[in-house]
Amino acid sequence: MFRVLFAIGFRPFYLLASLYAGLAVLLWAHLALGGAGPGGGFNGMSWHSHDMIFGYVTAVIVGFLFTAVRNWTGRKTPDGGALAALVALWLAARLLALTPYAVPAAVVDLLFLPLAAVGVARPIIAAKNWRNLFVIAVLMVLWLCNLLLHGETLWPSVFDGTGQVAKPLAFDVLTLLMAVIGGRVIPFFSANAIPTLKPVRLMPLEVGAIGMLVLAAVLEPFRTLDGVAPILGVIFAVAAALHGVRLLLWKPWQTRPQPLLWMLPVS
Template sequence: MPASSSSSSATSSRLAQLAVARLAFRPFFLLASLFGIVSMLVWLGFWHGTIVLRPQGGLMFWHQHEMLFGFAAAVASGFLLTAVQNWTGLPSLKGGPLLGLVALWLAGRVLMAFPPGAASWLAAGVDLLFLPMVALVMARLVITAKRWQNLIFLPVLGLLVAANVGMHVGVLNGDALLIRQSAYLAVLLITLLMVVVGGRVIEMFTANRLGRPRVAPWPALATLTRGSTFAVVLAQGLIVLGVALPDSVMLLLLLAAALANTVSLSRWGGLHSGSEPLLWGLHGSYAFIPLGLAMWALSLLGVFRTELAVHALTIGAMATMMLAMMARVSLGHTGRPIRSLPGIGVALGMMLLAALIRSPLLAFFPQITHWTYTLSILLWCLAYGVFLFHYTVPLMSPRVDGQDG
């Protein structure tokens, strides 16, 4: 064997032994949490008149884009690339290839924050490579294992890439409407991911943890819940493409999805989860999905701004569910008992409070906008700071049971 090949093999073996590179949830949960805190502090500075960065597209665009395709994409990728190993029974990305994917994500964040002068296309190009690479890894494992039911995640990731393209094209062409509608599409796509994943696990986690019987399956309701949410995504996709969709159509689809998700959530036993933060955090975050969809419908009637509905989905549903899922996955996949660590309940409560004051409360009292923004940002940072306090060491250490992963 040539010396260079032997050296490369040895390097790959050493990288595979690094605890943080054993499964995707480890580096992506850590980096996403840290990135989220830093990004929100930069956003706080902006609202108080301090310009810390001059990023790609300006700070308004950067905030929208990076919370979706920096923070949320990293958490979702860490979860999906870890879960796909369980779904398929095949080893997922680890070692050098995983760290290479992490480096690609990091390069996108650096270039978006510090764009290389006139070559603004470079930041867009590097950023746009990340999600397709995640989708390719998932596709290879799902198709090899013939786990066809998990192919649902691939078109969602593909549409997320399309939404990201729309945001970048919008900023490069100075098209604010395209930026906004593409960002809305991304929010709804991540909402669809939460509906699919939440529908699979929240009721199961609740029944198993509390020792309660599982509810009888209702396939028609599950189909209606996913289908109506997907219909909202499809309608928003048509809007991004320039189709003049009547507001009444979008309004009816949003209300149907809100109702279906409400009925689904009501069957999962959330009222019995009050003593388990990792459970009520999931139920509470999922409740913001129908709330956000209903608020979106009301915004089409001119009741309040659509961005309030968007923040119900992004803070109340997305960021809170991600925190609850990361807290759970980071214990189970490092061989530790799944339990609520001290302060995690407080952290989840702070996220739900941040969502309440940033969305429904602000809808009723728009005059308190400035301090509402400040308080919600600080609550977010404290909540994710609690996560980093508890989980940084476990995520960077080998499994306590000696197994791989």
């Protein structure tokens, strides 16, 4: 059982992320109805926003990357005992967040993404798979956002207001990751499953659509400066339009006969 479960990254992380999503919703409902909140550094609302990103989403991302990087590089990502240790670290962070021990909870939580990044970086670098180095940067930017959130909670005099930057920046980076990976996976699987489907990829459109999201992430830390927020609004509007065209060129309506396919463009 252990060998099967920890043979590849998506198995334990997808399983635990799914279970945690259901349990976390129950806890959030309890908090929304006036119940006692987590005993750690985060109150009810901040715990909800933090663990939605750095609990649930990071587990899904790491599970995906530990699986995808094997296909990209032909080399192993953490499995067996090493994978089990990372899963235990993630689980410990989730449990410690519900205790009064805020500093240990933050330390354990902040260890997870750098160690996961090492597990992703080693095969990518060994295989010289440079086109996928960006996923390591994504993990480390998410780690920085997590650090800023914990810092604001534990040492507000030093990290005053950093949460206002960390949360939207984390969302920007996650959106960028989904746009890049989705742009690879959705047309590829659709065309493989339906031979008559011919997705269209226009390189100027790809560069523009992804570039808008990169620009938004770069500007996000400066949102509070005069004039930056309206510029970000325009960038996001342009990005939405470009990605809408990008999606239409993949001809998603032709995937209707196969639910396993059409759920990809719908999502």
